[in-house]
Amino acid sequence: MTDRVPPDGVRIIACIGAGVIGGGWVAYFLANGFRVRAWDPAPDAESRLRALVEAAWPALTELGLAPGASPDDLTVTADLADAVSGADYVQESAPEQLDLKRRLLADIDAVTPEHVVIGSSTSGYGMTEMAVDAVSGHRLVVAHPFNPPYLIPLVEVVGGKRTAADVVTWTAAFLRHVGKSVIVMDQEVPGFIANRLQEALWREALHMVANGEATPAQIDASITDGPGLRWAFHGPMLTFHLAGGPGGMAHMLDHFGPSLLSPWTRLDAPELTPELRDAVVAGTEEEAAGRTIADLVRERDRRLVDMLRVLGKVPGGI
Known part of the structure:
Protein backbone atom coordinates (compact mmCIF):
# COMPACT_ATOMS: atom_id res chain seq x y z
CA MET A 1 0.00 0.00 0.00
CA MET A 185 8.10 -18.77 9.32
CA ASP A 186 7.62 -20.33 5.90
CA GLN A 187 4.18 -21.67 6.79
CA GLU A 188 1.62 -21.76 9.58
CA VAL A 189 2.31 -24.40 12.22
CA PRO A 190 0.05 -24.80 15.28
CA GLY A 191 1.99 -23.41 18.25
CA PHE A 192 4.62 -21.98 15.87
CA ILE A 193 8.24 -23.10 16.46
CA ALA A 194 9.36 -22.19 19.97
CA ASN A 195 6.09 -23.15 21.65
CA ARG A 196 6.14 -26.53 19.93
CA LEU A 197 9.60 -27.16 21.38
CA GLN A 198 8.61 -25.85 24.80
CA GLU A 199 5.52 -28.06 24.75
CA ALA A 200 7.57 -31.18 24.05
CA LEU A 201 9.84 -30.47 27.00
CA TRP A 202 6.87 -29.56 29.22
CA ARG A 203 5.02 -32.75 28.31
CA GLU A 204 7.99 -34.94 29.15
CA ALA A 205 8.54 -33.08 32.41
CA LEU A 206 4.94 -33.76 33.43
CA HIS A 207 5.38 -37.44 32.60
CA MET A 208 8.42 -37.62 34.88
CA VAL A 209 6.67 -35.85 37.74
CA ALA A 210 3.56 -38.00 37.37
CA ASN A 211 5.65 -41.20 37.46
CA GLY A 212 7.73 -40.08 40.43
CA GLU A 213 10.86 -40.05 38.29
CA ALA A 214 11.86 -36.44 38.99
CA THR A 215 10.73 -33.47 41.05
CA PRO A 216 9.96 -30.04 39.55
CA ALA A 217 13.11 -28.68 41.18
CA GLN A 218 15.23 -31.45 39.67
CA ILE A 219 13.69 -30.83 36.26
CA ASP A 220 14.35 -27.09 36.43
CA ALA A 221 17.93 -27.60 37.65
CA SER A 222 18.53 -30.11 34.85
CA ILE A 223 17.85 -27.34 32.34
CA THR A 224 19.15 -24.17 34.05
CA ASP A 225 22.44 -25.81 35.08
CA GLY A 226 22.68 -28.07 32.05
CA PRO A 227 21.62 -27.74 28.42
CA GLY A 228 19.83 -24.44 29.05
CA LEU A 229 23.18 -22.71 29.38
CA ARG A 230 24.24 -23.92 25.94
CA TRP A 231 20.85 -23.27 24.38
CA ALA A 232 21.18 -19.60 25.29
CA PHE A 233 23.57 -19.16 22.38
CA HIS A 234 23.83 -22.34 20.29
CA GLY A 235 20.39 -23.92 20.51
CA PRO A 236 19.70 -27.67 20.36
CA MET A 237 20.78 -28.20 16.75
CA LEU A 238 24.26 -26.71 17.03
CA THR A 239 24.63 -28.38 20.45
CA PHE A 240 24.17 -31.78 18.83
CA HIS A 241 26.42 -30.67 15.97
CA LEU A 242 29.21 -30.29 18.53
CA ALA A 243 28.31 -33.62 20.14
CA GLY A 244 29.43 -35.27 16.90
CA GLY A 245 33.00 -34.09 17.44
CA PRO A 246 35.04 -33.25 14.33
CA GLY A 247 32.45 -35.07 12.22
CA GLY A 248 29.72 -32.70 13.37
CA MET A 249 26.05 -33.42 12.87
CA ALA A 250 26.68 -36.08 10.23
CA HIS A 251 28.69 -38.19 12.69
CA MET A 252 26.19 -37.47 15.45
CA LEU A 253 23.27 -38.80 13.42
CA ASP A 254 25.15 -41.76 11.95
CA HIS A 255 26.53 -42.80 15.36
CA PHE A 256 23.62 -42.01 17.66
CA GLY A 257 20.72 -42.20 15.21
CA PRO A 258 19.63 -45.68 16.37
CA SER A 259 19.22 -44.34 19.92
CA LEU A 260 16.30 -42.24 18.66
CA LEU A 261 14.28 -45.44 18.94
CA SER A 262 15.22 -45.91 22.60
CA PRO A 263 12.16 -45.47 24.83
CA TRP A 264 13.57 -42.44 26.67
CA THR A 265 10.66 -40.11 26.05
CA ARG A 266 6.93 -40.52 25.64
CA LEU A 267 7.05 -38.86 22.24
CA ASP A 268 7.13 -40.91 19.07
CA ALA A 269 10.46 -40.44 17.32
CA PRO A 270 10.43 -39.73 13.58
CA GLU A 271 12.06 -42.26 11.32
CA LEU A 272 15.60 -41.17 10.57
CA THR A 273 15.32 -41.42 6.80
CA PRO A 274 18.24 -40.46 4.56
CA GLU A 275 16.27 -37.36 3.56
CA LEU A 276 15.76 -36.29 7.19
CA ARG A 277 19.42 -36.96 8.00
CA ASP A 278 20.63 -34.92 5.04
CA ALA A 279 18.22 -32.06 5.81
CA VAL A 280 19.39 -31.84 9.43
CA VAL A 281 23.06 -32.00 8.44
CA ALA A 282 22.63 -29.34 5.74
CA GLY A 283 20.63 -27.07 8.00
CA THR A 284 23.20 -27.31 10.78
CA GLU A 285 26.06 -26.58 8.42
CA GLU A 286 24.18 -23.55 7.12
CA GLU A 287 23.63 -22.31 10.67
CA ALA A 288 27.31 -22.80 11.48
CA ALA A 289 28.01 -20.36 8.64
CA GLY A 290 31.58 -21.46 8.02
CA ARG A 291 32.51 -21.83 11.68
CA THR A 292 34.46 -25.03 12.28
CA ILE A 293 33.84 -27.37 15.18
CA ALA A 294 36.87 -25.85 16.89
CA ASP A 295 35.49 -22.36 16.32
CA LEU A 296 32.14 -23.35 17.80
CA VAL A 297 33.76 -25.04 20.79
CA ARG A 298 35.72 -21.88 21.57
CA GLU A 299 32.57 -19.79 21.13
CA ARG A 300 30.56 -22.13 23.33
CA ASP A 301 33.14 -22.23 26.10
CA ARG A 302 33.65 -18.45 26.11
CA ARG A 303 29.94 -17.77 26.29
CA LEU A 304 29.40 -20.45 28.93
CA VAL A 305 31.97 -18.73 31.12
CA ASP A 306 30.24 -15.39 30.55
CA MET A 307 26.87 -16.95 31.36
CA LEU A 308 28.16 -18.63 34.50
CA ARG A 309 29.64 -15.38 35.70
CA VAL A 310 26.41 -13.52 35.13
CA LEU A 311 24.50 -16.22 37.00
CA GLY A 312 27.01 -16.28 39.86
CA LYS A 313 27.87 -19.91 39.21
CA VAL A 314 31.61 -19.61 38.57
CA PRO A 315 33.41 -22.27 40.66
CA GLY A 316 35.10 -20.70 43.67
CA GLY A 317 33.08 -17.53 43.29
CA ILE A 318 35.66 -15.93 41.01
Whole structure:
Protein backbone atom coordinates (compact mmCIF):
# COMPACT_ATOMS: atom_id res chain seq x y z
CA MET A 1 0.00 0.00 0.00
CA THR A 2 1.39 3.39 -0.96
CA ASP A 3 0.16 5.04 2.26
CA ARG A 4 2.00 2.60 4.54
CA VAL A 5 4.93 4.20 6.32
CA PRO A 6 8.30 2.49 5.94
CA PRO A 7 9.35 0.23 8.83
CA ASP A 8 11.70 2.89 10.15
CA GLY A 9 9.04 5.59 9.83
CA VAL A 10 6.65 4.25 12.48
CA ARG A 11 5.95 6.82 15.18
CA ILE A 12 2.62 5.84 16.78
CA ILE A 13 1.65 2.32 17.81
CA ALA A 14 -1.72 1.08 19.00
CA CYS A 15 -1.67 -1.77 21.51
CA ILE A 16 -5.02 -3.53 21.78
CA GLY A 17 -5.18 -5.61 24.92
CA ALA A 18 -3.10 -4.52 27.91
CA GLY A 19 -2.58 -7.62 29.99
CA VAL A 20 0.80 -9.25 30.67
CA ILE A 21 1.74 -9.60 26.98
CA GLY A 22 0.04 -6.46 25.70
CA GLY A 23 1.44 -4.44 28.58
CA GLY A 24 4.88 -5.84 27.88
CA TRP A 25 4.61 -4.66 24.28
CA VAL A 26 3.54 -1.21 25.53
CA ALA A 27 6.60 -0.97 27.78
CA TYR A 28 8.91 -2.11 24.97
CA PHE A 29 7.53 0.33 22.42
CA LEU A 30 7.67 3.22 24.89
CA ALA A 31 11.29 2.39 25.71
CA ASN A 32 12.06 2.55 21.99
CA GLY A 33 10.72 6.08 21.79
CA PHE A 34 7.30 5.46 20.26
CA ARG A 35 4.05 7.09 21.23
CA VAL A 36 1.65 4.35 22.30
CA ARG A 37 -2.12 4.37 22.35
CA ALA A 38 -3.61 1.48 24.34
CA TRP A 39 -7.09 0.02 24.68
CA ASP A 40 -8.39 -2.73 26.94
CA PRO A 41 -12.01 -3.32 28.02
CA ALA A 42 -11.17 -4.18 31.64
CA PRO A 43 -12.30 -1.45 34.07
CA ASP A 44 -8.91 -1.36 35.82
CA ALA A 45 -6.87 -1.72 32.62
CA GLU A 46 -5.18 1.67 32.80
CA SER A 47 -3.98 1.34 36.40
CA ARG A 48 -2.67 -2.18 35.77
CA LEU A 49 -0.95 -1.12 32.56
CA ARG A 50 0.78 1.89 34.08
CA ALA A 51 1.93 -0.25 37.01
CA LEU A 52 3.38 -2.80 34.58
CA VAL A 53 5.24 -0.10 32.64
CA GLU A 54 6.59 1.37 35.88
CA ALA A 55 7.80 -2.07 37.01
CA ALA A 56 9.50 -2.75 33.66
CA TRP A 57 11.12 0.66 33.30
CA PRO A 58 14.22 0.05 35.50
CA ALA A 59 15.25 -2.99 33.44
CA LEU A 60 14.57 -1.15 30.21
CA THR A 61 16.57 1.82 31.46
CA GLU A 62 19.50 -0.45 32.27
CA LEU A 63 19.40 -1.90 28.76
CA GLY A 64 19.27 1.58 27.27
CA LEU A 65 16.36 3.78 26.31
CA ALA A 66 15.86 5.51 23.00
CA PRO A 67 16.46 9.28 23.11
CA GLY A 68 13.44 10.98 24.62
CA ALA A 69 11.72 7.71 25.57
CA SER A 70 9.18 8.24 28.33
CA PRO A 71 6.20 6.51 29.98
CA ASP A 72 4.44 9.85 29.48
CA ASP A 73 4.07 8.94 25.80
CA LEU A 74 1.38 6.42 26.75
CA THR A 75 -2.27 7.28 26.17
CA VAL A 76 -4.95 4.87 27.39
CA THR A 77 -8.32 5.31 25.71
CA ALA A 78 -11.74 3.80 26.32
CA ASP A 79 -12.59 3.74 22.61
CA LEU A 80 -11.11 1.19 20.19
CA ALA A 81 -11.41 3.48 17.18
CA ASP A 82 -9.68 6.25 19.10
CA ALA A 83 -6.81 3.91 20.01
CA VAL A 84 -6.02 3.03 16.39
CA SER A 85 -6.57 6.55 15.09
CA GLY A 86 -3.32 7.82 13.60
CA ALA A 87 -1.45 4.59 14.40
CA ASP A 88 1.27 3.37 12.05
CA TYR A 89 1.08 -0.19 13.41
CA VAL A 90 -1.38 -2.13 15.57
CA GLN A 91 -0.42 -4.94 17.97
CA GLU A 92 -3.33 -7.04 19.28
CA SER A 93 -2.76 -9.04 22.48
CA ALA A 94 -6.15 -10.37 23.58
CA PRO A 95 -6.60 -13.61 25.59
CA GLU A 96 -6.18 -16.92 23.74
CA GLN A 97 -9.84 -17.53 22.91
CA LEU A 98 -10.48 -18.14 19.24
CA ASP A 99 -13.96 -16.60 19.10
CA LEU A 100 -12.71 -13.53 20.97
CA LYS A 101 -9.72 -13.19 18.66
CA ARG A 102 -11.93 -13.45 15.58
CA ARG A 103 -14.35 -10.79 16.80
CA LEU A 104 -11.67 -8.43 18.03
CA LEU A 105 -9.52 -8.65 14.90
CA ALA A 106 -12.61 -7.99 12.79
CA ASP A 107 -13.44 -4.99 14.98
CA ILE A 108 -9.88 -3.67 14.76
CA ASP A 109 -9.85 -4.17 11.01
CA ALA A 110 -13.12 -2.25 10.65
CA VAL A 111 -11.81 0.91 12.36
CA THR A 112 -8.17 0.88 11.29
CA PRO A 113 -7.06 2.66 8.09
CA GLU A 114 -6.57 0.22 5.24
CA HIS A 115 -2.81 0.74 4.91
CA VAL A 116 -1.97 -0.07 8.56
CA VAL A 117 -0.61 -3.53 9.40
CA ILE A 118 -2.32 -5.37 12.26
CA GLY A 119 -0.19 -7.88 14.19
CA SER A 120 -1.47 -10.48 16.64
CA SER A 121 0.37 -11.76 19.71
CA THR A 122 -1.41 -15.13 19.58
CA SER A 123 0.68 -17.97 20.98
CA GLY A 124 -1.10 -20.84 19.26
CA TYR A 125 -3.70 -19.89 16.66
CA GLY A 126 -2.87 -19.35 13.01
CA MET A 127 -3.94 -16.17 11.28
CA THR A 128 -5.91 -18.19 8.74
CA GLU A 129 -8.34 -19.31 11.45
CA MET A 130 -8.37 -15.97 13.27
CA ALA A 131 -8.97 -13.65 10.31
CA VAL A 132 -12.14 -15.30 9.01
CA ASP A 133 -14.39 -12.35 9.95
CA ALA A 134 -12.00 -9.54 8.98
CA VAL A 135 -12.69 -7.81 5.69
CA SER A 136 -9.06 -6.78 5.11
CA GLY A 137 -7.46 -10.10 5.99
CA HIS A 138 -4.52 -9.32 3.73
CA ARG A 139 -2.98 -6.96 6.34
CA LEU A 140 -3.37 -9.26 9.37
CA VAL A 141 -0.26 -11.14 10.48
CA VAL A 142 0.94 -13.08 13.52
CA ALA A 143 3.71 -11.40 15.50
CA HIS A 144 4.15 -13.84 18.39
CA PRO A 145 6.37 -12.53 21.22
CA PHE A 146 7.66 -14.21 24.37
CA ASN A 147 7.06 -13.17 27.93
CA PRO A 148 8.15 -10.64 28.94
CA PRO A 149 8.08 -8.97 25.52
CA TYR A 150 10.09 -6.02 26.83
CA LEU A 151 13.10 -8.29 27.55
CA ILE A 152 12.86 -11.46 25.44
CA PRO A 153 13.95 -10.58 21.89
CA LEU A 154 12.28 -13.36 19.90
CA VAL A 155 9.19 -12.72 17.77
CA GLU A 156 7.80 -15.32 15.35
CA VAL A 157 6.17 -13.75 12.29
CA VAL A 158 3.88 -15.69 9.97
CA GLY A 159 0.96 -14.81 7.76
CA GLY A 160 -2.26 -16.66 7.04
CA LYS A 161 -3.62 -17.74 3.68
CA ARG A 162 -5.03 -14.24 3.06
CA THR A 163 -2.00 -12.32 4.38
CA ALA A 164 -0.13 -10.41 1.69
CA ALA A 165 3.56 -11.24 1.34
CA ASP A 166 4.55 -7.58 1.64
CA VAL A 167 2.77 -7.39 5.02
CA VAL A 168 4.91 -10.23 6.36
CA THR A 169 8.04 -8.55 4.99
CA TRP A 170 7.08 -5.16 6.42
CA THR A 171 6.28 -6.58 9.87
CA ALA A 172 9.56 -8.47 10.08
CA ALA A 173 11.50 -5.38 8.99
CA PHE A 174 9.73 -3.16 11.52
CA LEU A 175 10.29 -5.55 14.42
CA ARG A 176 13.95 -5.96 13.51
CA HIS A 177 14.23 -2.18 13.33
CA VAL A 178 13.07 -1.93 16.95
CA GLY A 179 15.56 -4.54 18.11
CA LYS A 180 13.64 -7.79 17.98
CA SER A 181 15.08 -11.12 16.85
CA VAL A 182 12.61 -12.20 14.18
CA ILE A 183 11.89 -15.64 12.77
CA VAL A 184 9.83 -15.41 9.58
CA MET A 185 8.10 -18.77 9.32
CA ASP A 186 7.62 -20.33 5.90
CA GLN A 187 4.18 -21.67 6.79
CA GLU A 188 1.62 -21.76 9.58
CA VAL A 189 2.31 -24.40 12.22
CA PRO A 190 0.05 -24.80 15.28
CA GLY A 191 1.99 -23.41 18.25
CA PHE A 192 4.62 -21.98 15.87
CA ILE A 193 8.24 -23.10 16.46
CA ALA A 194 9.36 -22.19 19.97
CA ASN A 195 6.09 -23.15 21.65
CA ARG A 196 6.14 -26.53 19.93
CA LEU A 197 9.60 -27.16 21.38
CA GLN A 198 8.61 -25.85 24.80
CA GLU A 199 5.52 -28.06 24.75
CA ALA A 200 7.57 -31.18 24.05
CA LEU A 201 9.84 -30.47 27.00
CA TRP A 202 6.87 -29.56 29.22
CA ARG A 203 5.02 -32.75 28.31
CA GLU A 204 7.99 -34.94 29.15
CA ALA A 205 8.54 -33.08 32.41
CA LEU A 206 4.94 -33.76 33.43
CA HIS A 207 5.38 -37.44 32.60
CA MET A 208 8.42 -37.62 34.88
CA VAL A 209 6.67 -35.85 37.74
CA ALA A 210 3.56 -38.00 37.37
CA ASN A 211 5.65 -41.20 37.46
CA GLY A 212 7.73 -40.08 40.43
CA GLU A 213 10.86 -40.05 38.29
CA ALA A 214 11.86 -36.44 38.99
CA THR A 215 10.73 -33.47 41.05
CA PRO A 216 9.96 -30.04 39.55
CA ALA A 217 13.11 -28.68 41.18
CA GLN A 218 15.23 -31.45 39.67
CA ILE A 219 13.69 -30.83 36.26
CA ASP A 220 14.35 -27.09 36.43
CA ALA A 221 17.93 -27.60 37.65
CA SER A 222 18.53 -30.11 34.85
CA ILE A 223 17.85 -27.34 32.34
CA THR A 224 19.15 -24.17 34.05
CA ASP A 225 22.44 -25.81 35.08
CA GLY A 226 22.68 -28.07 32.05
CA PRO A 227 21.62 -27.74 28.42
CA GLY A 228 19.83 -24.44 29.05
CA LEU A 229 23.18 -22.71 29.38
CA ARG A 230 24.24 -23.92 25.94
CA TRP A 231 20.85 -23.27 24.38
CA ALA A 232 21.18 -19.60 25.29
CA PHE A 233 23.57 -19.16 22.38
CA HIS A 234 23.83 -22.34 20.29
CA GLY A 235 20.39 -23.92 20.51
CA PRO A 236 19.70 -27.67 20.36
CA MET A 237 20.78 -28.20 16.75
CA LEU A 238 24.26 -26.71 17.03
CA THR A 239 24.63 -28.38 20.45
CA PHE A 240 24.17 -31.78 18.83
CA HIS A 241 26.42 -30.67 15.97
CA LEU A 242 29.21 -30.29 18.53
CA ALA A 243 28.31 -33.62 20.14
CA GLY A 244 29.43 -35.27 16.90
CA GLY A 245 33.00 -34.09 17.44
CA PRO A 246 35.04 -33.25 14.33
CA GLY A 247 32.45 -35.07 12.22
CA GLY A 248 29.72 -32.70 13.37
CA MET A 249 26.05 -33.42 12.87
CA ALA A 250 26.68 -36.08 10.23
CA HIS A 251 28.69 -38.19 12.69
CA MET A 252 26.19 -37.47 15.45
CA LEU A 253 23.27 -38.80 13.42
CA ASP A 254 25.15 -41.76 11.95
CA HIS A 255 26.53 -42.80 15.36
CA PHE A 256 23.62 -42.01 17.66
CA GLY A 257 20.72 -42.20 15.21
CA PRO A 258 19.63 -45.68 16.37
CA SER A 259 19.22 -44.34 19.92
CA LEU A 260 16.30 -42.24 18.66
CA LEU A 261 14.28 -45.44 18.94
CA SER A 262 15.22 -45.91 22.60
CA PRO A 263 12.16 -45.47 24.83
CA TRP A 264 13.57 -42.44 26.67
CA THR A 265 10.66 -40.11 26.05
CA ARG A 266 6.93 -40.52 25.64
CA LEU A 267 7.05 -38.86 22.24
CA ASP A 268 7.13 -40.91 19.07
CA ALA A 269 10.46 -40.44 17.32
CA PRO A 270 10.43 -39.73 13.58
CA GLU A 271 12.06 -42.26 11.32
CA LEU A 272 15.60 -41.17 10.57
CA THR A 273 15.32 -41.42 6.80
CA PRO A 274 18.24 -40.46 4.56
CA GLU A 275 16.27 -37.36 3.56
CA LEU A 276 15.76 -36.29 7.19
CA ARG A 277 19.42 -36.96 8.00
CA ASP A 278 20.63 -34.92 5.04
CA ALA A 279 18.22 -32.06 5.81
CA VAL A 280 19.39 -31.84 9.43
CA VAL A 281 23.06 -32.00 8.44
CA ALA A 282 22.63 -29.34 5.74
CA GLY A 283 20.63 -27.07 8.00
CA THR A 284 23.20 -27.31 10.78
CA GLU A 285 26.06 -26.58 8.42
CA GLU A 286 24.18 -23.55 7.12
CA GLU A 287 23.63 -22.31 10.67
CA ALA A 288 27.31 -22.80 11.48
CA ALA A 289 28.01 -20.36 8.64
CA GLY A 290 31.58 -21.46 8.02
CA ARG A 291 32.51 -21.83 11.68
CA THR A 292 34.46 -25.03 12.28
CA ILE A 293 33.84 -27.37 15.18
CA ALA A 294 36.87 -25.85 16.89
CA ASP A 295 35.49 -22.36 16.32
CA LEU A 296 32.14 -23.35 17.80
CA VAL A 297 33.76 -25.04 20.79
CA ARG A 298 35.72 -21.88 21.57
CA GLU A 299 32.57 -19.79 21.13
CA ARG A 300 30.56 -22.13 23.33
CA ASP A 301 33.14 -22.23 26.10
CA ARG A 302 33.65 -18.45 26.11
CA ARG A 303 29.94 -17.77 26.29
CA LEU A 304 29.40 -20.45 28.93
CA VAL A 305 31.97 -18.73 31.12
CA ASP A 306 30.24 -15.39 30.55
CA MET A 307 26.87 -16.95 31.36
CA LEU A 308 28.16 -18.63 34.50
CA ARG A 309 29.64 -15.38 35.70
CA VAL A 310 26.41 -13.52 35.13
CA LEU A 311 24.50 -16.22 37.00
CA GLY A 312 27.01 -16.28 39.86
CA LYS A 313 27.87 -19.91 39.21
CA VAL A 314 31.61 -19.61 38.57
CA PRO A 315 33.41 -22.27 40.66
CA GLY A 316 35.10 -20.70 43.67
CA GLY A 317 33.08 -17.53 43.29
CA ILE A 318 35.66 -15.93 41.01
